[in-house]
Amino acid sequence: MEASFWHERWQNQQIGFHRPQPHDMLCRYFKTFAKPGSLVFVPLCGKSNDLIWLMAQGYRVFGVELSELAVAQLFEENGLTAEITQQGVFKQYACGQLVVWVGDFFALTAQDLAEVDVWYDRAAMIALPPEMRSRYVKQLSEQLPPAAQGLLITLQYPVGFRQGPPFSVTEGEVESGFGQRFSIEQLESDEGVINGTSTEENPVTEHVYLLS
Numbered sequence: 317m318e319a320s321f322w323h324e325r326w327q328n329q330q331i332g333f334h335r336p337q338p339h340d341m342l343c344r345y346f347k348t349f350a351k352p353g354s355l356v357f358v359p360l361c362g363k364s365n366d367l368i369w370l371m372a373q374g375y376r377v378f379g380v381e382l383s384e385l386a387v388a389q390l391f392e393e394n395g396l397t398a399e400i401t402q403q404g405v406f407k408q409y410a411c412g413q414l415v416v417w418v419g420d421f422f423a424l425t426a427q428d429l430a431e432v433d434v435w436y437d438r439a440a441m442i443a444l445p446p447e448m449r450s451r452y453v454k455q456l457s458e459q460l461p462p463a464a465q466g467l468l469i470t471l472q473y474p475v476g477f478r479q480g481p482p483f484s485v486t487e488g489e490v491e492s493g494f495g496q497r498f499s500i501e502q503l504e505s506d507e508g509v510i511n512g513t514s515t516e517e518n519p520v521t522e523h524v525y526l527l528s
């Protein structure tokens with residue numbers, strides 16, 4: 317999935333993945349393990365309302381997103397005035413406890429993520445095709461500090477049901493990808509919805525994992 321794919325999506329506002337409300341699994345589980353004041357890393361963050369929810373709960377939030385359009389909209393739509401600076405190859409938007417770097421997730425270093433306590437993935441891993449997902453898992457596993465915990469939300473559907481993104485990520489893939497580095501607990505699985513539509517015989521399921 318080339319960067320141009322996502323830039324085009326944002327340019328044309330084809331952002332069916334964007335939700336008007338924070339994700340209910342985030343709201344249900346995050347505070348059960350993440351200490352108040354933790355620094356939360358949100359890869360491929362878009363302009364997610366999850367970032368705003370996290371901030372409202374007293375967390376410090378650090379997102380990374382390829383599209384500057386998305387980041388500008390995030391701040392503007394939430395009435396936040398961004399201070400914009402350059403951080404190496406990234407452009408930084410910051411306001412209060414919210415910091416978002418515009419640029420490529422794969423360019424982040426361990427130093428960039430050294431202070432991260434918790435990471436949160438909703439629609440990041442599932443946004444990537446298989447070979448990029450392996451790189452994504454490797455990048456997180458190698459660059460995050462040893463004690464960092466993660467909350468990961470995935471979608472799963474039968475082979476051939478639809479083309480990605482979002483891609484189906486099985487429990488087996490989560491286990492084989494992250495299992496070496498993290499201990500994995502599946503907290504819940506439920507009916508999943510893609511782009512707001514849910515048919516009567518919906519084969520999509522949504523899963524949330526705690527990675528410690």
Ligand SMILES: C[S@@+](CC[C@H](N)C(=O)[O-])C[C@H]1O[C@@H](n2cnc3c(N)ncnc32)[C@H](O)[C@@H]1O
Pocket residue numbers: 322323333334335359360361362363364380381382383386419420421422438439440443481
């Ligand atoms: C499916 S969207 C999900 C956005 C957000 N997590 C949400 O829940 O609304 C995936 C996002 O990842 C961004 N993205 C894709 N590849 C990226 C990369 N290599 N580095 C940073 N962001 C990337 C896209 O621009 C897009 O906004």
